[in-house]
Amino acid sequence: MSNHAKAQIANYKKTKKVFSWPNLVAKEFIAAILVTVVLLVYSYYVDAPLRELANPGEPENPAKAPWYFLGLQEILVYFDPWIAGVVVPSIIIIGLMVIPYIDVNPKGNGGYCFWDRRFAVTVFLFGFIFWYLLIIVGTYMRGPFWAFFWPWEAWSFDFPTPPPLISLPNWLGIFALLIYFGFGMLVPAVAFWKFAKQLGFIRYNITMSLFLLMMGVLVKIALRLMFNIKYILQTPWFNI
Amino acid sequence: MNLISYFIRKLTETEVWKSVFRHGYTDTPRNRALQTLSNVWLHLHPVKVPKHAVKIRFTWCLGGLTFFIFLFLTVTGVLLMFYYVPDVNRAYADMIDLMYVVPLGRLLRTSHRWAGHAMVITVCFHMLRVFLTGSYKAPRQFNWVLGVLLLVLTFLLSFTGYLLPWDQLGYWAIMVGTNMGAATPVMGYQGPFAELLGVKINNDIRFALLGGTQIDAPSLLRAYVWHCIGIPIIAGALMILHFWRVRKDGGISGPL
Numbered sequence: 012m013s014n015h016a017k018a019q020i021a022n023y024k025k026t027k028k029v030f031s032w033p034n035l036v037a038k039e040f041i042a043a044i045l046v047t048v049v050l051l052v053y054s055y056y057v058d059a060p061l062r063e064l065a066n067p068g069e070p071e072n073p074a075k076a077p078w079y080f081l082g083l084q085e086i087l088v089y090f091d092p093w094i095a096g097v098v099v100p101s102i103i104i105i106g107l108m109v110i111p112y113i114d115v116n117p118k119g120n121g122g123y124c125f126w127d128r129r130f131a132v133t134v135f136l137f138g139f140i141f142w143y144l145l146i147i148v149g150t151y152m153r154g155p156f157w158a159f160f161w162p163w164e165a166w167s168f169d170f171p172t173p174p175p176l177i178s179l180p181n182w183l184g185i186f187a188l189l190i191y192f193g194f195g196m197l198v199p200a201v202a203f204w205k206f207a208k209q210l211g212f213i214r215y216n217i218t219m220s221l222f223l224l225m226m227g228v229l230v231k232i233a234l235r236l237m238f239n240i241k242y243i244l245q246t247p248w249f250n251i
Numbered sequence: 252m253n254l255i256s257y258f259i260r261k262l263t264e265t266e267v268w269k270s271v272f273r274h275g276y277t278d279t280p281r282n283r284a285l286q287t288l289s290n291v292w293l294h295l296h297p298v299k300v301p302k303h304a305v306k307i308r309f310t311w312c313l314g315g316l317t318f319f320i321f322l323f324l325t326v327t328g329v330l331l332m333f334y335y336v337p338d339v340n341r342a343y344a345d346m347i348d349l350m351y352v353v354p355l356g357r358l359l360r361t362s363h364r365w366a367g368h369a370m371v372i373t374v375c376f377h378m379l380r381v382f383l384t385g386s387y388k389a390p391r392q393f394n395w396v397l398g399v400l401l402l403v404l405t406f407l408l409s410f411t412g413y414l415l416p417w418d419q420l421g422y423w424a425i426m427v428g429t430n431m432g433a434a435t436p437v438m439g440y441q442g443p444f445a446e447l448l449g450v451k452i453n454n455d456i457r458f459a460l461l462g463g464t465q466i467d468a469p470s471l472l473r474a475y476v477w478h479c480i481g482i483p484i485i486a487g488a489l490m491i492l493h494f495w496r497v498r499k500d501g502g503i504s505g506p507l
Contacts, residue, residue: 026505028299032286035296035305042312043319049322050362050369058357061350061366064343065422067465074423077413079371079406084427087474092441096431107399111392112384121504134384248471249443250434 072155081149082142086228088157089235092251099228106221110135113214130206138225176241184244184251191230195223295494297502304503309384313377313451317405318490320370327363328479335415337475339468342417374405387505394496397489404486411478414471425466425474433457
């Protein structure tokens with residue numbers, strides 16, 4: 012156990028304490044009752060959805076995954092299924108798991124604070140909001156054939172044909188990827204040398220790779236929306 | 252008032268009372284400690300907690316609420332199992348029965364469904380709270396990892412439940428979800444490099460999820476078993492670890 016951890020446990024022993032009974036248990040009890048009441052009252056007035064009997068011959072249009080996966084379904088517009096449905100969620104899960112091991116900043120342990128850990132908090136909040144923004148778009152703004160509709164527009168099948176998509180030639184795509192990841196890894200290492208040194212070589216590379224991958228999703232979305240780019244890189248086996 | 256306290260005193264001095272509760276009733280520090288310590292349901296808590304930890308604005312009760320909603324879902328889920336048979340010829344009819352015939356069936360099913368959504372929301376915000384308070388930092392790193400696994404299991408619990416009504420909504424949502432599985436590199440028949448291992452539609456990861464090449468009776472049974480038995484057991488085991496580690500890693504986090 013690190014000295015820091017030991018210090019924290021020693022500190023815990025010194026903090027002012029109150030009895031769990033009733034100070035904590037009473038609050039838990041009230042919270043549980045409130046949630047039960049809210050759930051039951053809400054359920055009484057708002058029925059859970061139930062559509063017609065499942066019919067394999069009659070696809071829903073649009074067919075939507077449960078809402079918490081709609082962020083992933085939404086990026087299906089911008090990526091092939093193996094990226095949107097498998098690689099992205101896997102990287103998110105792994106990325107979340109490694110957070111405690113790449114964040115070596117000892118500050119802000121056990122209390123809300125922003126200033127002492129601006130980078131960590133900003134990146135995490137960005138990812139959290141990004142995930143929910145995609146869900147909101149997927150839930151409320153995607154109609155038949157996954158066409159985009161503003162929430163105040165009625166869904167219709169009569170929407171303008173989307174513009175034709177173009178792919179970057181491979182030499183340009185590889186160049187762009189090299190520039191993005193090369194500069195993305197090198198520039199912060201130079202510009203924020205203290206930060207990089209504090210992290211160490213391995214942690215820095217993991218942190219920046221995850222960060223660049225997350226921003227890469229945003230970049231690809233921007234490329235599609237602004238320049239109708241379909242693929243950056245095409246190979247016989249997969250396209251990105 | 253005296254009469255009430257007289258009766259309470261008499262009651263708590265009886266042999267029956269003393270045999271049930273393992274400590275005295277009088278409000279003393281010792282009994283407050285024992286109330287937590289000698290009660291199997293409450294001994295999950297430490298006898299004393301830091302003063303800042305009982306502030307609502309520190310935890311927003313989110314972890315506890317997630318667990319409570321899990322219990323709520325277990326109770327309503329078990330009750331639903333009395334009325335629901337995971338058979339493609341019956342499942343939808345059982346839903347209709349629940350909605351229109353079974354006494355309080357509508358409330359049962361509806362509250363189970365909304366509670367499922369609520370649990371997804373509370374677990375996400377619990378993660379946000381833990382992040383913003385830096386509570387994953389040493390010595391609590393591994394408990395954060397367990398928490399991420401529990402987050403994934405919560406999604407999977409909700410997702411497997413989605414197919415069970417056997418209606419158009421669930422059927423096509425599961426279609427979207429499992430088709431993504433088919434695109435898994437190497438392990439899905441539509442994914443890159445699938446041919447390397449000879450992965451086809453009838454031996455890939457999607458096939459394992461659905462128990463067939465399309466969503467049918469075996470898929471419904473698999474969703475049911477995973478939803479009601481498999482994932483709750485795994486999640487339960489991880490919850491035990493998660494809560495135990497909160498205590499072992501130095502209790503709830505607090506400012507240094």
